[in-house]
Every structure is written in structure tokens, then in C-alpha cells.
Amino acid sequence: MTSGHLSAVQTPTLRTVVIPFTLLQDKDADLSAKIEEGFGPDGLGILSISHVPGYTLLRQNLLNLAPRLASLPDKVKKELEDPQSRYNFGWSHGKEKLESGKPDLLKGSFYANPILDKPTTDASLIQRYPAYCGSNIWPQTSMPELEFAFKALGKLILDVGLLVAHHCDKYVSKKLDTPLNEGIEQIVFRSRCHKGRLLYYFPAEKSNDPQDSDSMSSWCGWHTDHGSLTGLTYGMFTKGGIEIPCPDDTAGLYIKTRAGQIVKVVYKEDEIAYQIGNITEILSRGHLCATPHCVRVTKGEKAAGLERSTFALFMQPDWDEKLDFPETGHIHQELIQENESLTFGEYTEKLLDKYYHLKM
Numbered sequence: 001m002t003s004g005h006l007s008a009v010q011t012p013t014l015r016t017v018v019i020p021f022t023l024l025q026d027k028d029a030d031l032s033a034k035i036e037e038g039f040g041p042d043g044l045g046i047l048s049i050s051h052v053p054g055y056t057l058l059r060q061n062l063l064n065l066a067p068r069l070a071s072l073p074d075k076v077k078k079e080l081e082d083p084q085s086r087y088n089f090g091w092s093h094g095k096e097k098l099e100s101g102k103p104d105l106l107k108g109s110f111y112a113n114p115i116l117d118k119p120t121t122d123a124s125l126i127q128r129y130p131a132y133c134g135s136n137i138w139p140q141t142s143m144p145e146l147e148f149a150f151k152a153l154g155k156l157i158l159d160v161g162l163l164v165a166h167h168c169d170k171y172v173s174k175k176l177d178t179p180l181n182e183g184i185e186q187i188v189f190r191s192r193c194h195k196g197r198l199l200y201y202f203p204a205e206k207s208n209d210p211q212d213s214d215s216m217s218s219w220c221g222w223h224t225d226h227g228s229l230t231g232l233t234y235g236m237f238t239k240g241g242i243e244i245p246c247p248d249d250t251a252g253l254y255i256k257t258r259a260g261q262i263v264k265v266v267y268k269e270d271e272i273a274y275q276i277g278n279i280t281e282i283l284s285r286g287h288l289c290a291t292p293h294c295v296r297v298t299k300g301e302k303a304a305g306l307e308r309s310t311f312a313l314f315m316q317p318d319w320d321e322k323l324d325f326p327e328t329g330h331i332h333q334e335l336i337q338e339n340e341s342l343t344f345g346e347y348t349e350k351l352l353d354k355y356y357h358l359k360m
Contacts, residue, residue, distance in 0.1 A: 114154025227316030319345030
């Protein structure tokens with residue numbers, strides 16, 4: 001199958017592998033089968049954690065703020081932009097491009113580090129790695145509650161993600177002789193540059209082009225996360241300020257399997273989903289696999305005026321973390337030489353240069 005225009009009939013819907021939080025908490029539990037089913041070479045690169053204490057309320061608190069943030073006056077949102085970081089801090093709208101090459105006006109994003117407001121004071125590092133070493137920009141005057149809600153949810157998803165990483169390391173250690181401090185858990189734990197992204201999807205009728213809403217990747221283009229592990233909330237749909245169920249069964253998250261098949265993937269509202277990123281696939285030598293994914297917009301009359309809000313936490317290595325790339329088999333081989341050693345910051349800059357073409 002291709003990533004173009006597909007009907008729901010052609011695309012199967014699959015449930016994520018689910019791990020209850022109480023089981024995940026037990027670091028001595030053997031979750032190898034679940035990890036392999038979700039993240040292994042034959043998996044979808046995603047699993048979800050159920051019954052996380054406090055999660056439901058923190059999710060609602062933050063996602064309810066996304067439409068308000070997007071509706072702030074343009075002058076206020078302009079003050080929240082950070083071009084130096086290539087819009088990787090603060091507000092971003094229309095800076096990314098769709099697969100068609102047109103600016104993406106369908107979604108707005110707010111980026112911040114939920115753990116550290118200012119991860120470093122080293123001016124040379126801030127200039128070299130502005131996407132990670134920059135400082136958070138909070139709308140303190142217009143929306144002071146955003147900072148607390150953003151940090152609370154981000155911290156919870158990170159804490160649960162560290163438990164997921166622990167069990168991933170146990171699974172990989174059975175296949176590779178990986179030193180303790182080089183596992184995903186420790187790499188994520190010692191990092192200073194995790195990044196949260198609060199996303200607001202404008203109603204589909206505001207799309208750049210009517211054809212964009214027919215594309216499978218109309219709400220978020222096909223991509224593979226480049227960090228270690230990504231935590232995802234279930235999207236919140238609203239119309240006229242009131243939360244409603246999604247009216248379109250074809251809308252949502254789609255994943256391209258290792259065999260090239262496109263499937264729709266679902267998980268429950270009270271679950272946190274976790275996806276494998278490129279760095280984890282590289283460091284695990286392919287025992288844990290990242291998969292391309294996209295988000296498809298709602299369609300039809302019921303979709304008129306429908307908004308969607310969601311949150312993603314990108315858990316990733318520190319900018320100074322050294323990464324040793326294997327000779328073959330890793331993602332973005334066109335950017336990385338065989339057996340090249342780069343820091344995560346250097347690797348990211350290569351990717352940003354590719355996707356932005358030049359520094360803004």
C-alpha cells in the first residue's frame with residue numbers, strides 16, 4: 001500500500017499492545033513478550049500504558065487549554081515565537097510544510113521543556129543547539145495556568161516513560177551485551193532536553209487545499225520520530241467549546257508496518273501511548289523498531305467546526321550524548337557516514353538542515 005488516498009475498507013484497525021501500570025511498575029516483572037509484540041521487528045512500534053494514577057485529570061487540564069492558546073491575539077502569539085530555535089520553543093503555526101510542500105496552516109504547536117525552563121546558561125551551546133538549549137517561553141500574562149498544566153503532564157509522561165524504557169532495556173539486554181549506562185532508561189534519565197509539544201488542529205475547513213483533507217496524512221504528515229521514546233495522549237475533540245467523540249472512524253493515527261502495510265492504530269482515552277524513535281532503533285541495533293506514522297483529519301459534514309487537541313512528549317538523549325551509528329541498517333543513512341560518531345545535538349542539526357533546508 002502507499003501513503004496516499006486510502007479508504008477505511010482497505011485499511012485495517014489494530015489495537016495497541018496494552019500494559020497495566022501496576023505491572024509496569026514492577027521492575028522485576030518479565031514484560032519481554034509485551035515489549036517484543038509492541039516494539040519488536042514485527043511490532044507496530046507502539047504500545048500503551050493503562051490505569052496511570054492522576055493521568056486522566058492532567059490530560060484534560062492541559063488539552064482544554066490548547067484551543068484558548070490558539071485563539072490568543074496574533075500579536076500575543078507572535079511574542080511567543082522563537083525563530084532562532086527554528087520554532088522548537090514557544091508557538092509555531094505555518095512554519096512546517098505539508099508533503100505537498102505548502103505551509104501547514106492546519107495545526108498550531110506550542111513547544112517547551114517540561115522539566116527545565118533553562119537547561120543551560122552556556123551561550124555557545126545555546127547558539128550551537130538552539131532547538132534544545134534554548135529557554136521556555138510561557139504566556140505568563142495571557143495564560144499563566146499553561147505552564148503548570150504543561151509541566152505536570154509532561155513530568156508524569158516522562159516518569160512512566162522511564163519505566164517503559166527500563167523494560168525495553170531488559171528485553172534488549174537478552175539480545176545485546178549493552179553496558180548499563182548505555183541503555184535507553186539511563187540515556188533518557190540523564191538528558192536535559194526533553195521536549196513537550198501541545199498541538200491544536202484547526203477545523204479541517206481551514207485547510208490550505210480541499211485535497212489536503214482527503215490525504216491520509218492531512219493532520220500530520222508521514223514521519224518517524226527521531227528521539228528515543230515518544231509519549232502520546234489520546235486526542236481531545238471539541239466543537240463550539242464542548243468535548244465530543246470523534247465523528248469520523250477513519251480519522252486518527254496511522255502507522256506503516258515493517259512489511260509496508262498501512263494500518264490504523266487505536267488506544268483508549270485513559271491510556272498513554274509510547275512510540276519508539278530512531279535513536280532507540282539505532283542503539284538497540286534494530287531489536288526495537290521505529291515506524292513511520294501520520295494523523296488523518298476528520299471528513300464529512302460532521303467534521304465542520306471540529307477541533308482536535310493533543311500532547312506529545314519527545315524523550316530524547318542529551319545534546320552531548322555520543323551516538324555510535326552502525327555501518328548499515330540505520331535510518332537517515334543518507335545523512336550519516338558509516339561508523340560515524342555524533343552527539344545527539346549534531347545528529348539533530350543534520351535532520352533540521354534536511355527538513356528546513358537552511359537555518360531560519
